[in-house]
Amino acid sequence: xxxxxxxxxxxxxxxxxxxxxxxxxxxxxxxxxxxxxxxxxxxxxxxxxxxxxxxxxxxxxxxxxxxxxxxxxxxxxxxxxxxxxxxxxxxxxxxxxxxxxxxxxxxxxxxxxxxxxxxxxxxxxxxxxxxxxxxxxxxxxxxxxxxxxxxxxxxxxxxxxxxxxxxxxxxxxxxxxxxxxxxxxxxxxxxxxxxxxxxxxxxxxxxxxxxxxxxxxxxxxxxxxxxxxxxxxxxxxxxxxxxxxxxxxxxxxxxxxxxxxxxxxxxxxxxxxxxxxxxxxxxxxxxxxxxxxxxxxxxxxxx
Numbered sequence: 441x442x443x444x445x446x447x448x449x450x451x452x453x454x455x456x457x458x459x460x461x462x463x464x465x466x467x468x469x470x471x472x473x474x475x476x477x478x479x480x481x482x483x484x485x486x487x488x489x490x491x492x493x494x495x496x497x498x499x500x501x502x503x504x505x506x507x508x509x510x511x512x513x514x515x516x517x518x519x520x521x522x523x524x525x526x527x528x529x530x531x532x533x534x535x536x537x538x539x540x541x542x543x544x545x546x547x548x549x550x551x552x553x554x555x556x557x558x559x560x561x562x563x564x565x566x567x568x569x570x571x572x573x574x575x576x577x578x579x580x581x582x583x584x585x586x587x588x589x590x591x592x593x594x595x596x597x598x599x600x601x602x603x604x605x606x607x608x609x610x611x612x613x614x615x616x617x618x619x620x621x622x623x624x625x626x627x628x629x630x631x632x633x634x635x636x637x638x639x640x641x642x643x644x645x646x647x648x649x650x651x652x653x654x655x656x657x658x659x660x661x662x663x664x665x666x667x668x669x670x671x672x673x674x675x676x677x678x679x680x681x682x683x684x685x686x687x688x689x690x691x692x693x694x695x696x697x698x699x700x701x702x703x704x705x706x707x708x709x710x711x712x713x714x715x716x717x718x719x720x721x722x723x724x725x726x727x728x729x730x731x732x733x734x735x736x737x738x739x740x741x742x743x
Contacts, residue, residue: 455596478740479523479562479629479653489513523629524581525559525566526620526652527552529595530634532572532611533678536602539663540724545599547724548633548659552595554732555631556588564629566591570598571616572609578619610679611637617644624652633657635664636708637679646715655718658708662725665701669694 489502492512505513529552535545556566560583567581568591576598579591613634620630621644630652648654669689676683686693705721712719720735722728 451600478736479525488516490516523559523562523564524624524626525555525564526569526581526624526628526630527555527566527591528569528571528613528616528620528630528632528634529598530572530611530613530636531570531576531598531602532609532637533602534611534635534637535659536599537661537664537678538724539661542724543599543602544635544659544661544724545602546596547722547728549592549595549599551657551659551722551728551732552631552633553588553592554729556591559629560584560588567624568594569616569619570594571612571619573612574615575619611635613638613641614644617641617648620652621647628652630654631657633659635659642711645717649715649717655720656712658719658721660721660723662723665723667694667697 489505490513492501492506492514496514500514502513502515529548531545535548536543538544538546552568559566563583565581565583566588568577568579569575570577577594579587579594611634613632613636616632630648632654634657636656636658645654667688671689672685672687674683674685688694709719718735718739720731722731
């Protein structure tokens with residue numbers, strides 16, 4: 441992971457505080473209830489017994505207590521609410537790209553901050569895995585605001601590093617999924633936040649989806665979806681270094697580019713749907729808060 445200067449660290453800490461205030465309002469005003477209703481606990485656990493009242497489910501009658509008290513008693517259950525939320529974040533070279541004033545990595549940090557604050561608001565644990573073509577950083581699951589602020593700091597430091605250097609780290613989602621499948625055996629909630637410029641991770645993702653409630657969050661920049669017709673330009677692949685010269689004013693180029701983007705989008709949707717994984721697509725040119733809220737509301741209705 442790239443180190444940053446003291447001045448940049450102070451800037452990061454200032455941004456952490458700004459994110460805490462900004463996302464805290466979104467969480468408390470909008471997302472907290474949606475998050476709780478969408479992501480359920482592991483099940484129901486016994487709490488106590490009470491006297492039977494007409495209308496109670498007779499299947500919950502505790503026959504041992506009923507026999508002793510000579511009066512019907514029923515078992516009370518409560519939702520075993522606590523979850524572990526795993527956030528897998530792509531910090532490869534392509535995440536450093538940005539044309540809206542913010543890189544994808546910066547927006548990803550803010551998305552993850554909102555998810556993390558939503559989790560601790562519901563007393564869940566949060567775990568972070570930063571990956572490129574290997575595991576860059578792992579922060580084990582814990583609760584509490586201080587823990588979330590540490591996670592946000594790590595994300596912003598990573599984003600700053602990507603923005604100031606010419607990293608060539610590729611995206612290998614398999615690295616993160618292999619770590620997840622090996623380390624996390626109990627069921628949890630998992631968010632994979634990436635631009636998904638990666639290949640051959642289907643097998644490990646399928647294994648993870650059998651155990652965890654997974655949501656894929658695909659983050660893109662507007663220029664990855666539409667390139668204005670401005671003539672000859674050089675396009676560089678940030679992960680391979682390959683450079684190609686294209687004529688963006690050419691109608692043929694525009695048609696082929698749009699067609700390629702649309703096919704990639706449809707293939708991605710079909711792939712995640714086939715695994716029963718929800719896909720949220722966020723473009724850095726649009727408010728990510730709006731996209732998150734709409735996604736949670738839509739998922740809540742379906743569940």
